[in-house]
Amino acid sequence: AQSVAQPEDQVNVAEGNPLTVKCTYSVSGNPYLFWYVQYPNRGLQFLLKYITGDNLVKGSYGFEAEFNKSQTSFHLKKPSALVSDSALYFCAVDNQGGKLIFGQGTELSVKP
Amino acid sequence: ETGVTQTPRHLVMGMTNKKSLKCEQHLGHNAMYWYKQSAKKPLELMFVYSLEERVENNSVPSRFSPECPNSSHLFLHLHTLQPEDSALYLCASSQTDRANSPLHFGNGTRLTVT
Numbered sequence: 674a675q676s677v678a679q680p681e682d683q684v685n686v687a688e689g690n691p692l693t694v695k696c697t698y699s700v701s702g703n704p705y706l707f708w709y710v711q712y713p714n715r716g717l718q719f720l721l722k723y724i725t726g727d728n729l730v731k732g733s734y735g736f737e738a739e740f741n742k743s744q745t746s747f748h749l750k751k752p753s754a755l756v757s758d759s760a761l762y763f764c765a766v767d768n769q770g771g772k773l774i775f776g777q778g779t780e781l782s783v784k785p
Numbered sequence: 786e787t788g789v790t791q792t793p794r795h796l797v798m799g800m801t802n803k804k805s806l807k808c809e810q811h812l813g814h815n816a817m818y819w820y821k822q823s824a825k826k827p828l829e830l831m832f833v834y835s836l837e838e839r840v841e842n843n844s845v846p847s848r849f850s851p852e853c854p855n856s857s858h859l860f861l862h863l864h865t866l867q868p869e870d871s872a873l874y875l876c877a878s879s880q881t882d883r884a885n886s887p888l889h890f891g892n893g894t895r896l897t898v899t
Contacts, residue, residue, distance in 0.1 A: 682825075705885050716789070716875050716890030717828075724885050763828070772841070773888065775828040 675700040677766045679776035686754045686783050694749040694779045696764030705767040706747040708738055711778075712760045720762075723747060734758070754783045788812040791876050791891035798866065799899055806861040806894045808876030816881045817859040818888065819851060822873040834859060835881055866898045 677698045686692045698704055705724050709717040721732025728740045738749045749762060764776040789810045798804050810817065819831040833841035834853040848870075850862040859876055873895050877888040 707887060709888075709890075714892065716791075716877075716892045717888070718890070719887040722885060722887060767885070772830070772833075777825070777827045 675766060675774050677764050677774055677776040679762075679764055679779045681779050682777075683780045683782065686781070688756055688783050688785050689753050692751050692754040692758070692781065692783070694762050694764075694781060696747045696749065696776060697745050698747060698764075698766045699745065700766050706738075706740060707765040707767070707773065708732065708736070708747075708749050709763045709765060709775075710734075710760050711763065717763060720749070754781075756783050756785055759783045789876055789878055789889050789891035791874075791894050793894060794892065795895045795897075797897045797899060798863070800866060800868075802866075803862070803864040805863065806874055806876075806896075808859040808861075808891055810857055810859075810876075810878040810889070812878055812880075812889055814878035814880045814886075814889070815856055816879050817853060817856075818877040818879075819859065819861055820875040820877065820890075822875055822893070828875070832861075863896075866896075868898050871896055871898045 707722045708720040710720050711717045720736050721730050723730045723740045731737045736751050740747050759782050761778045761780050763778050765773045767773050792807045816835040818833050821829045830843050831845045832851040837853050848865050852860040873893045875893045876891045879888050880886040
């Protein structure tokens with residue numbers, strides 16, 4: 674069965690510090706992996722995706738994610754966090770069947 | 786402007802009421818989705834319409850009834866709901882013949898069942 678896990682309910686980071694939001698997946702075959710962000714009272718917004726090729730994927734707002742096949746991980750990263758990055762982040766996997774499976778979300782809090 | 790518009794933004798209804806949620810997408814996509822978002826739980830896919838045909842129904846109770854009259858509009862008709870149905874209901878769209886096309890979400894309808 675396909676699944677995706679975000680092991681941290683909450684991540685706290687000081688502004689200017691690097692941030693990492695973790696995601697691991699379990700899927701048969703080659704996965705398509707996505708990150709979405711949800712700001713308060715908003716729907717989810719697409720940040721980036723990995724399909725194939727370079728393991729380091731760059732996305733919106735300075736975010737990037739690294740695909741690691743051996744560790745079945747797709748962690749979201751940003752070199753220098755902003756207060757405005759505070760939001761709920763969702764990892765998702767598509768098993769190439771066209772159906773997205775979402776993680777439970779990680780709340781990122783960036784303090785000044 | 787997300788390209789996907791949901792109305793109303795907030796809805797409070799009693800358990801005996803009948804109401805409808807509306808979603809409209811302006812992106813020219815050919816697939817539309819309803820998701821349910823409850824606190825501390827992963828997003829739950831409820832229904833998928835592709836080319837106006839329902840292709841997925843994830844064991845959703847019959848008190849939720851979707852309707853997709855055309856590729857731009859999606860409705861969720863609600864009747865005799867339960868308090869546990871209170872949640873954020875998100876509509877999304879995508880282009881299924883474009884490989885790995887990401888979902889585009891609306892801002893959701895916050896539903897409270899009293």
